[in-house]
Amino acid sequence: xxxxxxxxxxxxxxxxxxxxxxxxxxxxxxxxxxxxxxxxxxxxxxxxxxxxxxxxxxxxxxxxxxxxxxxxxxxxxxxxxxxxxxxxxxxxxxxxxxxxxxxxxxxxxxxxxxxxxxxxxxxxxxxxxxxxxxxxxxxxxxxxxxxxxxxxxxxxxxxxxxxxxxxxxxxxxxxxxxxxxxxxxxxxxxxxxxxxxxxxxxxxxxxxxxxxxxxxxxxxxxxxxxxxxxxxxxxxxxxxxxxxxxxxxxxxxxxxxxxxxxxxxxxxxxxxxxxxxxxxxxxxxxxxxxxxxxxxxxxxxxxxxxxxxxxxxxxxxxxxxxxxxxxxxxxxxxxxxxxxxxxxxxxxxxxxxxxxxxxxxxxxxxxxxxxxxxxxxxxxxxxxxxxxxxxxxxxxxxxxxxxxxxxxxxxxxxxxxxxxxxxxxxxxxxxxxxxxxxxxxxxxxxxxxxxxxxxxxxxxxxxxxxxxxxxxxxxxxxxxxxxxxx
Amino acid sequence: xxxxxxxxxxxxxxxxxxxxxxxxxxxxxxxxxxxxxxxxxxxxxxxxxxxxxxxxxxxxxxxxxxxxxxxxxxxxxxxxxxxxxxxxxxxxxxxxxxxxxxxxxxxxxxxxxxxxxxxxxxxxxxxxxxxxxxxxxxxxxxxxxxxxxxxxxxxxxxxxxxxxxxxxxxxxxxxxxxxxxxxxxxxxxxxxxxxxxxxxxxxxxxxxxxxxxxxxxxxxxxxxxxxxxxxxxxxxxxxxxxxxxxxxxxxxxxxxxxxxxxxxx
Numbered sequence: 001x002x003x004x005x006x007x008x009x010x011x012x013x014x015x016x017x018x019x020x021x022x023x024x025x026x027x028x029x030x031x032x033x034x035x036x037x038x039x040x041x042x043x044x045x046x047x048x049x050x051x052x053x054x055x056x057x058x059x060x061x062x063x064x065x066x067x068x069x070x071x072x073x074x075x076x077x078x079x080x081x082x083x084x085x086x087x088x089x090x091x092x093x094x095x096x097x098x099x100x101x102x103x104x105x106x107x108x109x110x111x112x113x114x115x116x117x118x119x120x121x122x123x124x125x126x127x128x129x130x131x132x133x134x135x136x137x138x139x140x141x142x143x144x145x146x147x148x149x150x151x152x153x154x155x156x157x158x159x160x161x162x163x164x165x166x167x168x169x170x171x172x173x174x175x176x177x178x179x180x181x182x183x184x185x186x187x188x189x190x191x192x193x194x195x196x197x198x199x200x201x202x203x204x205x206x207x208x209x210x211x212x213x214x215x216x217x218x219x220x221x222x223x224x225x226x227x228x229x230x231x232x233x234x235x236x237x238x239x240x241x242x243x244x245x246x247x248x249x250x251x252x253x254x255x256x257x258x259x260x261x262x263x264x265x266x267x268x269x270x271x272x273x274x275x276x277x278x279x280x281x282x283x284x285x286x287x288x289x290x291x292x293x294x295x296x297x298x299x300x301x302x303x304x305x306x307x308x309x310x311x312x313x314x315x316x317x318x319x320x321x322x323x324x325x326x327x328x329x330x331x332x333x334x335x336x337x338x339x340x341x342x343x344x345x346x347x348x349x350x351x352x353x354x355x356x357x358x359x360x361x362x363x364x365x366x367x368x369x370x371x372x373x374x375x376x377x378x379x380x381x382x383x384x385x386x387x388x389x390x391x392x393x394x395x396x397x398x399x400x401x402x403x404x405x406x407x408x409x410x411x412x413x414x415x416x417x418x419x420x421x422x423x424x425x426x427x428x429x430x431x432x433x434x435x436x437x438x439x440x441x442x443x444x445x446x447x448x449x450x451x452x453x454x455x456x457x458x459x460x461x462x463x464x465x466x467x468x469x470x471x472x473x474x475x476x477x478x479x480x481x482x483x484x485x486x
Numbered sequence: 487x488x489x490x491x492x493x494x495x496x497x498x499x500x501x502x503x504x505x506x507x508x509x510x511x512x513x514x515x516x517x518x519x520x521x522x523x524x525x526x527x528x529x530x531x532x533x534x535x536x537x538x539x540x541x542x543x544x545x546x547x548x549x550x551x552x553x554x555x556x557x558x559x560x561x562x563x564x565x566x567x568x569x570x571x572x573x574x575x576x577x578x579x580x581x582x583x584x585x586x587x588x589x590x591x592x593x594x595x596x597x598x599x600x601x602x603x604x605x606x607x608x609x610x611x612x613x614x615x616x617x618x619x620x621x622x623x624x625x626x627x628x629x630x631x632x633x634x635x636x637x638x639x640x641x642x643x644x645x646x647x648x649x650x651x652x653x654x655x656x657x658x659x660x661x662x663x664x665x666x667x668x669x670x671x672x673x674x675x676x677x678x679x680x681x682x683x684x685x686x687x688x689x690x691x692x693x694x695x696x697x698x699x700x701x702x703x704x705x706x707x708x709x710x711x712x713x714x715x716x717x718x719x720x721x722x723x724x725x726x727x728x729x730x731x732x733x734x735x736x737x738x739x740x741x742x743x744x745x746x747x748x749x750x751x
Contacts, residue, residue: 288557367594371657373555375607375664376584385606390597 003063006165007056010172014052017176021047021183029185038190043183045193051176053196055168062164070156077149092146099127099150100157102136109134117151219464222457230451235458241421243441243452251455253462255421259338259431260463263417264406266342266427267349272399274346275353282354283361284383295358302351306411313344313416326428334418339427341416345406352402360394361387393477400474404467410435434463500527503668503698504549509563511544511553518544521563522724524717526668531690531699533713533730535706537745540719542702546670549700550586551579567668584611587666591673593653595645595660600637603645603656604628607664623663631659632689651682658689669693671701675708687712706746710734718742 022044029035036043075093083092106112111134127142183189227235230251238252278298282291318335321343326332364387372382388395410433418430419440441456448454504526511519519541526532526549534542544553551572553559565572572582584607595603604624607613614620624641628634633655637648645656654674661669671690675683690712693699703709709716710730717727718739726733726742737743 365594367590367592368596369555370552370588370590371594371596371660372606373552374550374583374588374590374670375610375661376580376582376587377606377610378580381610385610386596 002161003059003164006168007059009165009169010052010055010059013055013169013172013176014048017047017051017179018044020044020176021180024180025183025185025189028183036185037188042189042193043187045196046183046187046189047176047179049193049196050179051172054175055172058171059164059168062168066157066160066164070153070160073156074149074153077145077152079145082143082145095142096146096149096153098136099131099142099147100153102131102134103150103154105134105136106130216461216464219457219461222454223461225449226451226454226458229454235455239423241437243455245452247450247452249452251451253434253459255423256432256434256437256459257462258423259413259417259421260407260433260435262338262427262431263341263345263413263433264403266338267345267406268399268403270343270346271349271353271402275350275402276357276395278350278354279357279361280383280388283358284379284387295355298354299351301348302355304348306348306409307415309344309348310411310415313340313412317344318416321428329428331426332428334428334430336416336418336430337428338417338431341413342427344416345409345412348409348412349402349406352405353398356398356401357391357395360391360398363394364390393480397474397478400470400477404470404474407470408435408463408467410439414439434459438463500529502526503528503568504700505564505566505569506545506549507564507566509545509548509561509565511541511548511562512560513544513556514558518722519548520722522719524724524727526698526700527715528698529694529696530715531694531701531713532715532717533709534700534702534717534719535704535709535745536719536725538704541722542717542719543672545719546672546700546702547588549668549670550583550588552583552588554579584664585666586668586670587661587664588670589654589658589661589672589674591676593650593657593677595648595653595656597644597646599642600628600645600648600656601641604660604663607660611664613663613665627659627663628656630662630689630692631655632685632692633659649682651678651685654678654682654686655689658686658693662693666697668698668700671699673702673704676704683708706734718745720745 022040025036025043026033026040033040071093074096075089078089078092078096083089103112103117107114107117111130127147235251235253237254238250239254240250240252241255243249243251282295282298286294314335318337318340321337321340322333322335325339326334326337368386368390369382372386377385413433414436417432417436419432419436420430421432421437422429424431438456438459441453441459502525504524506522506524506526509519509522510517522541522545534546536542547553548561548565549572553561561573567582567586570577572586596606598606601624604627605614605620608620608623614623625634625638628637633652636652637656645653648656654677658671658674674690675686678686687708690699690701694714701709701713713730715728716730716733718725718733718737718741720741726737726739728738733742734746737746
């Protein structure tokens with residue numbers, strides 16, 4: 001019985017428990033549910049919870065511990081002579097697992113039968129070919145001991161699977177029965193089930209938090225590892241980025257940080273005025289039908305995958321800027337440039353700025369506008385002197401969110417900005433960003449433990465710190481703004 | 487262009503400041519104001535009373551074309567300010583509103599300093615030639631708003647930080663700063679406590695020296711206290727309009743009497 005099936009059975013028991021518990025308590029109350037402490041559904045839910053939760057927890061632990069136990073038992077079968085030269089026990093064990101799984105597949109496909117496997121001991125040459133037939137590749141010839149280990153593995157696994165099914169279903173039934181006996185009209189079923197629901201809610205919210213902590217700690221761990229191999233001072237203050245595969249690389253973050261900030265700056269210079277003016281038009285001037293069409297139309301921009309923006313940068317914007325600006329002005333002849341990536345990224349950010357700003361402008365109370373009009377102010381005076389100042393904190397928040405988006409953007413800069421790490425002011429020159437270098441450092445063939453690879457984590461953490469700072473600042477400003485009118 | 491000279495001694499026979507004739511207001515298909523004609527005198531406080539939804543605020547907003555900002559609203563009839571039709575195509579509502587100021591139900595100070603709140607109107611209308619002028623206007627307006635003593639030491643602090651009553655007096659001072667000829671007040675005391683209400687009422691009485699004040703109120707005592715003329719609205723109709731003392735003591739229309747004595751409304 002597979003784990004999925006066991007879980008399904010547990011759920012069936014739980015739902016049966018729900019209905020049985022509910023009807024039992026209604027009967028116990030003589031049909032008058034006002035005599036009950038809680039509504040009947042809560043009694044049902046209590047029974048279901050007792051049936052499901054301990055059994056599911058047990059399943060989880062079992063599934064975690066079972067492979068560890070099997071591994072332990074099976075590895076005793078392997079003798080030192082079975083481990084090929086230069087290999088390790090873990091490689092042999094993975095062979096064992098693959099053979100065992102292959103046998104399972106073969107049996108399931110009808111290529112082999114259990115009887116045939118039992119008599120196979122003597123003739124192992126054929127087995128490799130047979131397993132190949134069902135799509136399981138085994139690297140070397142199968143040694144008798146390894147095959148024996150695989151057989152033990154299969155036996156243990158199927159035995160334990162069966163045991164798990166029995167134990168888990170037993171626990172589930174016992175839990176449900178226990179709850180069935182415990183419930184009576186005075187039982188505080190609502191409190192019990194609401195506590196369980198609360199635990200579920202806490203669990204869900206902690207998943208996100210724990211994930212964040214996990215991501216940060218994995219970054220942090222690898223970064224510390226990196227700083228053991230490479231001087232932190234050189235990383236933060238060196239002006240050159242020049243990774244070498246043979247070692248002795250210069251891994252200074254400054255050129256990359258400069259590229260990142262330069263591209264983001266260009267993007268914001270492009271996106272903020274356009275987005276803001278669009279927001280003012282949408283919220284203050286546009287008629288209802290125009291707004292109903294234009295707002296979603298602008299937001300479509302936000303739905304375009306960044307790789308498509310990257311293509312746009314590579315094929316259209318880059319050559320355009322090169323042919324009509326960079327070459328005539330004598331500023332360079334590269335179609336990948338800071339300006340290319342910045343402009344395209346700016347286009348991507350327009351909906352961010354305009355949509356968020358539009359929301360905050362709309363949140364400025366109508367009484368504010370009335371007050372200004374009531375004093376004889378024109379529309380533009382009202383917008384410039386009352387509405388925009390009132391919305392300013394929210395707009396700043398929107399811009400900062402757009403900025404952190406720009407700093408973390410990868411695809412557009414990969415295709416638009418080029419790959420040269422340079423400290424230059426010329427916007428028509430190719431530069432590169434932190435994100436691009438993270439990708440290129442991790443996708444190479446270099447050894448994982450080398451500083452050339454580990455630098456990606458240090459870069460990632462630096463980037464994370466920058467965007468986190470911006471996000472915190474943005475949230476702080478937005479929250480401060482909200483307090484004003486409530 | 488037209489005569490704005492008002493004789494200082496005209497106590498008995500005051501000039502008509504606003505003359506509304508056969509005004510109809512529609513919100514989409516709803517006929518909100520039905521054939522209202524009213525003559526509002528200069529240097530007088532006129533109160534609009536009536537049950538909720540009777541159209542008194544709507545009518546008030548017609549007097550400085552604030553209803554223009556509502557798309558579905560349509561106004562018919564004639565409203566003359568000093569003999570000029572304010573709904574004439576030649577008239578810019580922006581200029582009109584500089585002459586007909588408005589104070590709203592909820593205090594709505596701008597998110598600026600107290601000083602800038604008051605200086606907002608004078609600045610956009612160019613009433614001050616220099617900083618000293620502006621300072622003077624701000625101080626004068628705040629004094630007229632009976633709030634100068636409370637805020638004179640913190641003019642650079644945000645107007646939103648004041649208490650509700652102070653905010654409303656700030657808004658009145660702000661409206662006064664643009665030197666309007668008529669001041670419209672839409673339930674200016676509904677968000678205020680009795681003490682702040684008393685201060686605002688006192689202020690309204692003072693403003694009568696220079697302005698024509700129109701006030702919408704739900705409080706009949708307030709109407710009786712501050713106004714000289716009262717108009718009673720009911721279901722979009724102007725039921726009765728006359729001297730406040732006469733409306734409250736000897737109403738002509740039975741509906742007015744019912745409302746004042748508390749039987750409808």
